[in-house]
Amino acid sequence: MRSFSPDRRKFLKLSMAAAGSSLILGISWSCTQDTPSNTDNQSDNFSPNAWLRLDPDGSITVIVAESEMGQGPYTLMPMMVAEELEVEWDRIKVEHASLDPVYGYQLTGGSGSIRKGWSTLREAGAVAKELLLGAGALALSVPVIECTARLGKVVHNPSGREVAYNELTDIAAKQPIPGTAQLKEPNEFTIIGQPVPRLDVPEKINGKARFGIDTKLPGMLYATITHCPVFGGKPKSIDASEAKSIKGVKDVFPIDEGVVVVASDTWTAFKAKEVLSIDWEYGNKTRISTESIINQLKARPLEEAQTAWEEGDVETVLSGSNAAVTAEYIQPFQAHVPLEPMNCTAHFKGDGRLEVWAPTQSPSSAYDTAKAIVQSKIERGLKKVQKKLLGIHDDSIDVHTTLLGGGFGRRLKQDYVSEVVQVAQRYEQPVQLVWTREEDVQHDHYHPLTLHKMRGATDENGMLIAWEHIIHGLKVNASGAATLLYDIPNTRVLVQDIGAIVPWGPWRSVAPHYNIFAVEHFFDELARAGNNDPLELRLKLLRDHPRLSKVLEIAADKAKWEARPNGAISYGAAVLSEWGSNVAQIVELAETDNKYFQVKKVTCVIDCGIVINPDIVKQQMEGSIIFGLSAATKSKITINNGRVDQSNYHNYPILGIHETPEIEVIIVNNEEEPGGIGEPGVPPLAPALANAFLSATGKPIRELPINIESG
Amino acid sequence: MQISVNGKIHNVDAGEETPLLWVLRDHLGLTGTKYGCGIGACGSCTVLLEDEPVRACLTLLGEVENKKITTIEGISPESNHPVQQAWEELQVPQCGYCQSGQIISAVALLSETDEPTDEDIDEMMSGILCRCGTYPRIREAIKLAARKISEQRINQ
Numbered sequence: 001m002r003s004f005s006p007d008r009r010k011f012l013k014l015s016m017a018a019a020g021s022s023l024i025l026g027i028s029w030s031c032t033q034d035t036p037s038n039t040d041n042q043s044d045n046f047s048p049n050a051w052l053r054l055d056p057d058g059s060i061t062v063i064v065a066e067s068e069m070g071q072g073p074y075t076l077m078p079m080m081v082a083e084e085l086e087v088e089w090d091r092i093k094v095e096h097a098s099l100d101p102v103y104g105y106q107l108t109g110g111s112g113s114i115r116k117g118w119s120t121l122r123e124a125g126a127v128a129k130e131l132l133l134g135a136g137a138l139a140l141s142v143p144v145i146e147c148t149a150r151l152g153k154v155v156h157n158p159s160g161r162e163v164a165y166n167e168l169t170d171i172a173a174k175q176p177i178p179g180t181a182q183l184k185e186p187n188e189f190t191i192i193g194q195p196v197p198r199l200d201v202p203e204k205i206n207g208k209a210r211f212g213i214d215t216k217l218p219g220m221l222y223a224t225i226t227h228c229p230v231f232g233g234k235p236k237s238i239d240a241s242e243a244k245s246i247k248g249v250k251d252v253f254p255i256d257e258g259v260v261v262v263a264s265d266t267w268t269a270f271k272a273k274e275v276l277s278i279d280w281e282y283g284n285k286t287r288i289s290t291e292s293i294i295n296q297l298k299a300r301p302l303e304e305a306q307t308a309w310e311e312g313d314v315e316t317v318l319s320g321s322n323a324a325v326t327a328e329y330i331q332p333f334q335a336h337v338p339l340e341p342m343n344c345t346a347h348f349k350g351d352g353r354l355e356v357w358a359p360t361q362s363p364s365s366a367y368d369t370a371k372a373i374v375q376s377k378i379e380r381g382l383k384k385v386q387k388k389l390l391g392i393h394d395d396s397i398d399v400h401t402t403l404l405g406g407g408f409g410r411r412l413k414q415d416y417v418s419e420v421v422q423v424a425q426r427y428e429q430p431v432q433l434v435w436t437r438e439e440d441v442q443h444d445h446y447h448p449l450t451l452h453k454m455r456g457a458t459d460e461n462g463m464l465i466a467w468e469h470i471i472h473g474l475k476v477n478a479s480g481a482a483t484l485l486y487d488i489p490n491t492r493v494l495v496q497d498i499g500a501i502v503p504w505g506p507w508r509s510v511a512p513h514y515n516i517f518a519v520e521h522f523f524d525e526l527a528r529a530g531n532n533d534p535l536e537l538r539l540k541l542l543r544d545h546p547r548l549s550k551v552l553e554i555a556a557d558k559a560k561w562e563a564r565p566n567g568a569i570s571y572g573a574a575v576l577s578e579w580g581s582n583v584a585q586i587v588e589l590a591e592t593d594n595k596y597f598q599v600k601k602v603t604c605v606i607d608c609g610i611v612i613n614p615d616i617v618k619q620q621m622e623g624s625i626i627f628g629l630s631a632a633t634k635s636k637i638t639i640n641n642g643r644v645d646q647s648n649y650h651n652y653p654i655l656g657i658h659e660t661p662e663i664e665v666i667i668v669n670n671e672e673e674p675g676g677i678g679e680p681g682v683p684p685l686a687p688a689l690a691n692a693f694l695s696a697t698g699k700p701i702r703e704l705p706i707n708i709e710s711g
Numbered sequence: 712m713q714i715s716v717n718g719k720i721h722n723v724d725a726g727e728e729t730p731l732l733w734v735l736r737d738h739l740g741l742t743g744t745k746y747g748c749g750i751g752a753c754g755s756c757t758v759l760l761e762d763e764p765v766r767a768c769l770t771l772l773g774e775v776e777n778k779k780i781t782t783i784e785g786i787s788p789e790s791n792h793p794v795q796q797a798w799e800e801l802q803v804p805q806c807g808y809c810q811s812g813q814i815i816s817a818v819a820l821l822s823e824t825d826e827p828t829d830e831d832i833d834e835m836m837s838g839i840l841c842r843c844g845t846y847p848r849i850r851e852a853i854k855l856a857a858r859k860i861s862e863q864r865i866n867q
Contacts, residue, residue, distance in 0.1 A: 206790040338806070
């Protein structure tokens with residue numbers, strides 16, 4: 001145990017006005033880590049962002065403001081509270097926070113939830129425990145120093161008398177926030193570090209889990225939208241006569257983003273969408289294609305690039321070297337394709353309130369989006385809706401966050417919120433907007449296409465003496481490429497960004513996904529050019545990064561790198577140190593009789609500091625490897641005439657169970673601060689696979705996805 | 712039209728060409744069956760039609776009149792089908808959206824195969840997509856469920 005002094009401005013103890021009340025503890029925490037700078041609404045004011053509620057019936061509810069999209073916050077956040085509160089895990093319930101400005105900016109992304117909550121949620125549990133200890137001592141009329149909190153009870157040690165937490169909520173609510181409280185040391189943890197079952201699993205195996213698309217409200221109308229096939233185009237004229245003749249179709253009209261059909265049910269709306277005849281104003285992006293973008297990236301003069309990192313004198317060493325190695329890598333646009341298509345439900349109520357039910361990674365951003373629409377409509381003076389809209393105040397927009405059927409960054413964007421609010425303002429009834437999968441694939445905010453130009457040189461011993469990485473792409477940065485972790489005397493990383501000429505969005509693991517591929521595959525190219533074993537060379541050049549070299553050593557040991565067979569199976573390794581975590585992956589690639597290749601096994605070692613729940617870490621690593629393998633071997637968005645060529649899972653395929661290799665995950669235990677787990681497992685997969693191909697065929701990979709059948 | 716879902720008869724006011732998926736979701740409020748692609752490419756909408764797995768997005772209302780339909784809501788009274796037990800024990804779901812289709816397909820597989828091999832699993836499950844990547848656990852959970860079912864038989 002170690003003592004800390006709770007910041008009394010940080011904790012707020014609330015009791016319900018009624019007798020027999022619950023003890024409610026509000027917690028203020030900083031959420032700057034994942035908050036976009038332009039929307040940072042931090043202030044010195046008290047701003048509780050997570051809540052703990054002890055009800056007289058004995059249940060303990062942790063209210064979580066992070067969106068649950070599979071990555072586990074509905075379980076992980078309560079675990080941290082329960083640990084310090086000294087309660088049995090099976091009494092813990094979870095509720096999603098409603099949207100309220102006092103919660104601060106709600107946004108889930110950047111593998112940040114645990115890192116954000118680590119101190120605050122444990123402190124909240126510890127403060128609540130201290131309050132209950134004080135209340136228990138009062139109830140038992142004994143000195144608090146003689147009491148211990150254990151399994152949801154306050155126990156008077158000398159006499160063995162005890163009183164349950166739920167009998168103490170009234171008294172505890174009247175106690176002041178304590179001057180000191182105790183936090184456990186890692187070796188005292190009994191919940192943190194355990195593979196406790198996820199709280200969201202029971203409802204996810206019987207069809208009861210409610211995702212955004214499952215929102216059902218009385219009298220609800222169903223809408224769908226067709227966007228202009230060309231990026232940025234607008235509807236010019238619409239012939240909806242055939243659509244409107246379908247029974248159940250209520251209306252067809254244009255909004256800013258496209259043409260909307262409103263109907264009595266989803267299928268009727270989808271059917272009507274198919275028979276709309278729309279004349280589009282395509283705008284100025286009709287000549288954009290994958291090829292034109294690559295040409296644009298290649299043609300950009302180097303002088304325009306921004307220097308992200310520079311050390312030593314790369315130019316002199318490279319021009320003086322007769323062993324310079326060069327490479328270019330192209331990685332395609334990727335779509336997110338979460339299984340739950342984009343959707344949102346909104347209701348302008350008779351009392352002037354707007355309610356929104358959104359499967360979103362950022363309820364706060366959804367709120368901002370809804371508010372902006374409402375305000376801009378007022379300013380544009382649309383008479384038909386003006387009266388209704390004038391009744392809408394800033395505090396009268398509610399966003400209810402549902403479960404998310406996958407996020408992967410897609411649901412950080414709020415286009416579906418903007419659209420449904422524009423539609424719902426025309427109706428008294430609630431309206432649910434559902435996109436078809438085709439709209440989802442063709443109107444995503446894509447992981448950008450990137451081109452990486454690499455140059456490097458080795459000395460006579462094969463040691464790396466120069467490294468240059470130029471990252472070209474759409475809204476790109478150097479994260480994962482600079483600072484380069486390898487100990488190389490002359491290094492330079494440049495970024496040449498042409499901006500988001502097609503819709504851009506964060507995609508699971510964002511910039512490190514494209515940069516780590518280039519870094520880690522080029523490392524192997526250079527190692528081989530200098531006749532070095534890439535694994536040994538990595539370990540040598542990572543000696544200043546003990547946590548990272550350790551995960552690589554363990555991975556090599558587990559995958560039996562030393563004893564790897566000659567010929568039939570090829571190995572490739574890659575590493576990453578981002579989001580506070582260190583990951584090494586080793587891919588085993590088998591060559592079959594017909595000169596086909598098959599990924600046999602992926603060994604993954606992660607050091608994410610203190611592990612909250614090892615089974616959820618394992619889930620995230622398994623899922624990340626499969627996500628990475630989809631992008632590395634199957635998925636690719638291409639553009640022609642300003643339109644996306646792909647439209648659904650048949651032509652934008654993702655990995656299936658039959659293509660999934662054996663995956664072994666090893667978690668390194670230590671007492672470092674917890675790191676993120678949602679993203680770090682994705683980036684090493686593609687370069688580890690490319691390195692295995694390089695080992696198998698002697699040929700480097702120049703473009704993703706890799707043709708798994710032939711390399 | 713009359714259809715039988717999870718042992719209950721429902722009257723549905725929808726055209727014969729309406730996909731069963733939308734009848735279940737929008738007309739009957741059985742939202743456990745999910746829309747993922749609409750073209751039979753993702754498997755999230757898989758239901759049992761006379762105990763055979765079908766994609767509800769491609770199955771028309773007119774084809775299912777008076778046939779027995781089972782959805783995720785109807786496979787067990789208390790979420791205690793051996794497949795559901797195995798899913799919970801091995802903590803399969805992440806986001807959970809595709810899991811109805813996965814579980815229904817696993818139930819179908821185990822109703823025709825006592826001890827499914829990896830190839831059997833691939834054949835039945837390869838069309839049921841999961842973006843979170845729960846496949847390794849799905850494979851293990853199917854094998855665990857198979858053992859549970861055979862234990863139940865022995866105990867009976």
